[in-house]
Amino acid sequence: MSKNKPKVAFYWCASCGGCEESIVDLAEDILKVVEAVDIVFWPVALDFKKKDVEAMEEGSIAVSFINGAVRLSEQEEMVKLLRKKSQLIVAHGACSHLGGIPGLGNFWNKETIFKRAYHTTPSTDNPQGTVPMEKSVVDGKELYLPRFYDTVYALDQVIDVDYYLPGCAPPRDLILNAVQAILQGKLPPKGSVLSPNKSLCDDCDRNETKPEKLTIKEVKRPWEIMLDPEKCFLAQGVICMGPATRTGCGERCIEANMPCRGCFGPTDQVLDQGAKFLSAFASILDTNDEKEIEKIVETIADPAGTFYRFSLPKSILRRRKMEAVK
Amino acid sequence: MNKRITIDPITRLEGHGKIEIFLDDKGDVERAFLQVPELRGFEQFAVGRPVEELPRITPRICGVCPTAHHMASTRCVDDVFHVEPTPTAKKLREFIYNTFMMEDHTLHFFFLGGPDFVVGPQAPAAERNILGVIGKVGLEIAGKVIRIRRECRDILNHLCGKVIHPVCGLPGGVSKGLDEEHRVQFLETAKFAVEFAQFALKIFDDVVLKNKEYVSVVLGDAYKMKTYYMGLVDSANKINFYDGHIRVVDPEGKEFAKFKPREYLNHVSEHVEPWSYIKFPFLKKVGWKGFVEGKESGVYRVAPLARLNASDGMATPLAQEHYDRMYKTLGGKPVHNTLAFHWARLIETLQAAETMVKFLEDKEITSPDIRKIPTEIPTEGVGVVEAPRGTLFHHYKTDEKGIVTEANLIVATINNAAAIAMSIEKAAKAFIKGGKISEGLLNMAEMAFRPYDPCHACGTHALPGDMPLVINIYDKDKELIKQLKR
């Protein structure tokens, strides 16, 4: 272990592991980078423990990449610890950047999630109504679990974050560029999202197929029509989050002929991705008649869950009102 | 004197996991618990979502096997809409799925489970990783492994948009077809995949099976467990990863149940414990008798060895040869030795590769007829596939507009939750006696659960790849008296 190599750490919160996989996908390219750093903490692969991190000096880790949203007490503790010990924190992936898919839990709370998981799912056989407890005693032995929160948080709602690597999962080029920028000390201003500040439509191949005045007469769900592989989805009446989503992903979903769902989050100028998309989409509905507008709006299957698919915790409202969760 | 041993965290488990071991007064293991301290709530937040979006939401349960969730979800959505995909779409999906199985199994063998195995349980920790494997079998392998992984992932990127979180599944078909140019290109990869799988089996043969000491560990009692076994089979009871009936055999190998996905609730139930966020599935018709093995207990296992046990054979010829060989070597069906999961995994890799070739040689796979638009009112459906780590159940109910009202998921590794807990306890009991704890214990405990390849393997064992284990030993006053690290 060379003393001169910058120390790097990786950690996962409420995560699927896709961001870890995205690091592995760099395998061949990152070998040189790996040689240039010392990985001091990576629970999924290495044997360093929380205690080892606690023993480190403050600021001794050059950069920590943290993926996953925060929804357990253990995750909150760990990210706060890493913040103390790291010079830079990078929120890696949509979950730490915006809350991600686990953020959809913000339409619910601990009680409803537990009720579903441990009582009402049809395969669950739980006549005594057992639920996981923070502390339980089995045969006289005490066992502990971390506390499950009612609300899911993006990383910067818990600690100070220096940079964001967007995407679900971030594409390899983006990660590589970010890592190289860090190693060379050529970073943009603190708080930057490490992907160009334009919307997806700017880079999308289908942009040219948008008519001069784009209007939507009928909203179609992706399963309702044959999707034209070359035409702009909005022009086909299919909701595509492209206008409200930052570019940098290579339009991978579009190329598989499926509309964008916004995993890169908004551009710099936008506070709330879902509201911005709502604004843009509603503006192009092709009618001025109140009743007709109502009719079209009714066909939009799940406005909040679609417009905030990845960004619910970072939205202005953050979550469904607690008293309204049943 | 009561002692408590905490192993925290263990790795290569969905997110996080820890093991607590309790010693009795004699210093022998009284109980061991595998706790999974993680829950996100997919079964609840799926509610209110349009059902056709679930194939894009549920892969976020796992970034290592997202294709498994995507496929199970897509098939479930087909069922919800009462629509059959077009023949070409079916072939494309099954081709995609086998490509994914091939890649995922390969990853596990070379980067995760394999190293322990190939380099041996007694080898120094520093060698038990991919570098040790390369040292043992040659640098050429590293190149082949990286190549096959990259090429398979390129196929998935092309057809599914993203290999991490695919998007192509729709009720009645897929969103993107395959053109002739790519069919030819991918066929090259598929043929190489067959070669590679055979090559991996040969490594296994040379390095593992020819090592008598290792074979004896495989056959030993510490890692043996008699349970029921579950897997998907086709109409001839041969293994199929993508479609078919779910078949269960008892610890003696006799067929116990065979059912369609929609009937799963008659057969599978989940048990809850207060000390873990995950649930413990068991066979409903046998009942939950606790964390015990045997015919009277409803505990069952899934994933490679279980699939081979639950089937009457492999669906492809080259894999079948290896299937026969494995059972002959290990003393007939069913095989209860947990470490044989690694062998079974490689045999499945070969079937997946052969199946890739089969679909690519079928000209219909380039047809543009890849979607059928559903016409029925959506109601309820079940989709089941075999994820690399086990049988995966997706079950959705919707309103008449196709908005999800209820979701139920039984996720691959979870089927093995009880078995993994029991394997750990069994290994702990075998190796910790009289209060003596040693480095060897750490090793052996790892080996008890890694064959199951608990979901969420990250893959790089290429770094100082030990499994992180710290054992804290506290005396009855909760003072830390000893700590073993590795």
Next chain:
Amino acid sequence: MSNGAFEPKLVGFLCNWCSYTGADLAGTARMIYAPNIRIIRVMCSGRVDPQFVLKAFAEGADGVLISGCHPGDCHYQEGNYKALRRAKLLSRMLEQFGIEKERFRLEWVSAAEGVKFQQVCNEFTEQIRKLGPLKMNGGKDEQKQA
């Protein structure tokens, strides 16, 4: 505050050319109406970004009003139609957040309709008073304080 009863906090986005002028008219005519509405002048109801509405709710508003020119009379031709379309979709989405439909309103108030403005304010205030405070907390309290 009167007798400790709940006093709704209302925010109103009023378009410059019609509604704001209408509100002014109510003022200069010395009309009495519920003082609960805090007015923000915008050039057009079509200027109102849904983010403003969400921010108002997040920061403690119990009700939000957008008021613009009558359909066909928009100073900028189409702006109020945009507001109408957005408002309909926003209303649906707010319900998913647990915010009742009644808390968000779109009204057309012309420059001459001081009386209408008075009526809207009174009605809206009473309606929200009955509904009660919104208490949109956003999960801010749950984390431990560092």
